[in-house]
Structures are given as C-alpha cells and as structure tokens.
Amino acid sequence: MYLRNAWYVAAMAHEVGRTPLARLIAETPIVLYRTEAGGAVALHDLCIHRKAPLSLGRVAGDAIVCGYHGFTYDGTGACIRIPGQDHIPARARVRAYPVVERWGWLWLWLGDPAAADAALIPGFDWLDLPGWVANTGHLHLATHYQLAVDNLLDLSHETFLHARTIGNAAVAEAPITTHEADGIVHVRRIMKDVPPPPLFVKTTGSSANIDRYQLIEYLAPCYVRLEVRGLPVGSNDPNSGLRWWVLNALAPETARTTNYYWGLSRNFAIEDTAMTAALQKAVELTFSEDVAMLEAQQAAIERDAGRTRQIDARLDGGTVLARKRLAALIAAEARA
Numbered sequence: 001m002y003l004r005n006a007w008y009v010a011a012m013a014h015e016v017g018r019t020p021l022a023r024l025i026a027e028t029p030i031v032l033y034r035t036e037a038g039g040a041v042a043l044h045d046l047c048i049h050r051k052a053p054l055s056l057g058r059v060a061g062d063a064i065v066c067g068y069h070g071f072t073y074d075g076t077g078a079c080i081r082i083p084g085q086d087h088i089p090a091r092a093r094v095r096a097y098p099v100v101e102r103w104g105w106l107w108l109w110l111g112d113p114a115a116a117d118a119a120l121i122p123g124f125d126w127l128d129l130p131g132w133v134a135n136t137g138h139l140h141l142a143t144h145y146q147l148a149v150d151n152l153l154d155l156s157h158e159t160f161l162h163a164r165t166i167g168n169a170a171v172a173e174a175p176i177t178t179h180e181a182d183g184i185v186h187v188r189r190i191m192k193d194v195p196p197p198p199l200f201v202k203t204t205g206s207s208a209n210i211d212r213y214q215l216i217e218y219l220a221p222c223y224v225r226l227e228v229r230g231l232p233v234g235s236n237d238p239n240s241g242l243r244w245w246v247l248n249a250l251a252p253e254t255a256r257t258t259n260y261y262w263g264l265s266r267n268f269a270i271e272d273t274a275m276t277a278a279l280q281k282a283v284e285l286t287f288s289e290d291v292a293m294l295e296a297q298q299a300a301i302e303r304d305a306g307r308t309r310q311i312d313a314r315l316d317g318g319t320v321l322a323r324k325r326l327a328a329l330i331a332a333e334a335r336a
C-alpha cells in the first residue's frame with residue numbers, strides 16, 4: 001500500500017527538539033528528538049516493554065525514557081536501562097530510522113536501512129539556494145496523499161478553485177503535455193500571451209499579458225516540484241519576469257490523512273520582506289482552498305464506497321501517469 005524504500009519528510013527541522021515529537025508516516029509510528037549535540041534521532045514509537053508510545057516519555061541526555069515504566073533507549077534504539085534489573089536482553093531494542101536534515105526539513109528512510117542512500121532524496125535545493133528566498137509551511141490534511149498529489153499535477157483546478165489568487169480562464173483551457181523520463185513524470189502547460197492571474201499582478205505590479213509556464217515534475221512516491229514562470233510575452237529568459245518553484249512533499253500518514261510540507265522559493269525581490277509576507281498569506285489562502293476541496297473529496301469518496309464510476313479527462317494525463325508509476329514501484333517492492 002505504501003512504498004517503504006523511500007525518503008519521506010518526517011518534520012520541518014525546527015519542529016524537532018528536546019521534547020519528543022510523534023509523527024505517523026505511512027501508518028508507522030515514529031518518535032523524533034534531538035541529542036545534546038543537536039543531531040536528529042528517529043525511533044519506532046513503541047516501547048518493547050508494554051508498547052507505550054515512547055513519544056509520551058522524555059529525553060534524557062541522548063536517550064529517551066519511556067514515560068510508563070522507564071525503559072530507556074539510546075539514539076540507535078538499543079535499550080540501555082531497565083529499572084529494577086541489571087541484565088538487558090540483547091533483543092531489547094526499538095528500530096532506529098535513518099534521518100537526514102536537508103534544506104530545513106528532516107527526511108526519514110522508512111525501508112531497509114541498508115538501502116538508505118541520501119542521494120535518493122528528491123532535489124528541493126531551492127529551499128536554501130543562494131539568490132533565492134523561500135516561504136515554507138506544514139499542513140495536516142484529512143485526505144489520502146495521492147489526492148493531494150493529483151491536485152498538484154492537474155492545475156486546471158486553479159481556474160475554478162483559486163480565482164482569488166492564481167486562477168484565471170487561461171489555465172483550464174490550455175492543453176498539457178506529459179511524458180516520463182528517468183523515473184520522473186513531467187506535466188507541462190505553457191500559455192502564450194495570456195492575462196496574468198491576480199497574484200501575479202499583485203506581485204509584479206503589472207497586468208500586461210505574459211507567457212505563463214507551469215512545469216511540473218512528479219517524483220515517486222509523494223513529491224511534486226512545480227516551476228512557475230510569468231515572463232514578458234516572447235521572452236526566452238526564464239529569469240526575465242516572475243519565477244518561482246513550489247516544492248511539495250505529501251507524506252502519507254494514514255489511508256485518509258497526510259502531512260503536507262510545502263515551500264515556495266523565488267529568485268526576484270529576495271530582500272523584499274513585505275513581498276515574502278504577502279506571498280506567505282497568498283499561499284496559505286490558496287492552499288486553504290485546496291484543503292477544503294480535498295477533504296470534502298476524501299469524505300465524498302468514502303461515502304460513495306466505490307459505487308460510482310469516475311471518468312478520466314484529457315487534463316488527467318499527468319495524474320494517471322504518476323499513479324501508474326507509483327503503483328509499479330509498490331508492486332515491484334512487494335515482489336522483492
């Protein structure tokens with residue numbers, strides 16, 4: 001059901017400290033904390049004594065003490081103390097998960113630790129690339145993560161759902177092209193000589209027509225990189241107008257809930273803190289529209305319980321390709 005040999009965003013780095021933080025990733029309970037030196041630790045959030053969540057305990061030095069009867073585990077998951085006895089059985093340990101801190105986010109490898117290769121973390125470099133400035137956020141969604149991935153791969157919804165910010169008539173009518181290369185699903189929508197949507201007008205101060213680009217990449221299992229350009233009509237220079245990357249990690253929590261970590265990084269007016277604040281608001285407003293629709297969609301799908309047959313349209317080209325790619329990876333993992 002979930003791809004296990006994959007990196008998932010477990011938290012934003014600043015969320016993890018000396019107080020245990022519980023997160024569910026693909027229905028796997030994880031407790032996160034930091035050692036005294038500041039390193040991040042991720043352990044299975046289940047005490048091997050009587051299965052209390054370790055996240056209800058406390059951090060002591062570099063170890064975590066179960067809040068129920070005091071079994072204590074070090075950062076590798078080894079039990080180092082059992083109150084009332086000296087002998088600690090060798091099998092007394094919880095699983096430790098590889099974690100990498102990168103671009104302000106904490107990435108966790110859920111599968112076979114021997115296969116954890118940091119080079120497989122999807123490139124979200126723009127989150128802290130020199131010359132760029134990023135807005136970021138974390139949302140909890142009551143929806144399956146694939147619905148949220150679909151949402152980002154099919155931006156025709158901007159026209160109908162986001163008329164206040166990034167939607168206008170030009171988007172939904174413009175055709176997309178899709179292809180898969182090196183395991184990445186590409187979805188492109190290029191709109192030449194079209195009116196800018198309200199947020200572009202507000203950001204650039206110009207309502208002149210633009211060439212608008214939406215260049216989307218899906219990386220399994222749950223990553224969408226979206227390059228947005230709003231360039232002067234006819235310009236071939238990607239940096240000649242508005243340009244930003246929307247970087248999305250949709251970490252599955254359960255079959256009906258998702259942790260959504262997002263970033264929006266731009267390479268213009270990077271010193272303009274008022275613009276950064278305005279963009280934060282605009283993204284939060286836009287995403288609140290997505291959240292309301294996605295959660296209503298999830299509820300409607302559950303209520304329908306498979307009774308109604310849905311119809312694919314031309315604009316689903318990207319979502320269909322992405323779902324195929326993920327299904328193939330999950331099937332291959334199940335076979336292995």
Ligand code: FES
Nearest residue numbers: 047049050066069
């Ligand atoms: S359940 Fe953790 S020490 Fe008993």
Ligand SMILES: [Fe+2]
Nearest residue numbers: 151162286290
């Ligand atoms: Fe949206």
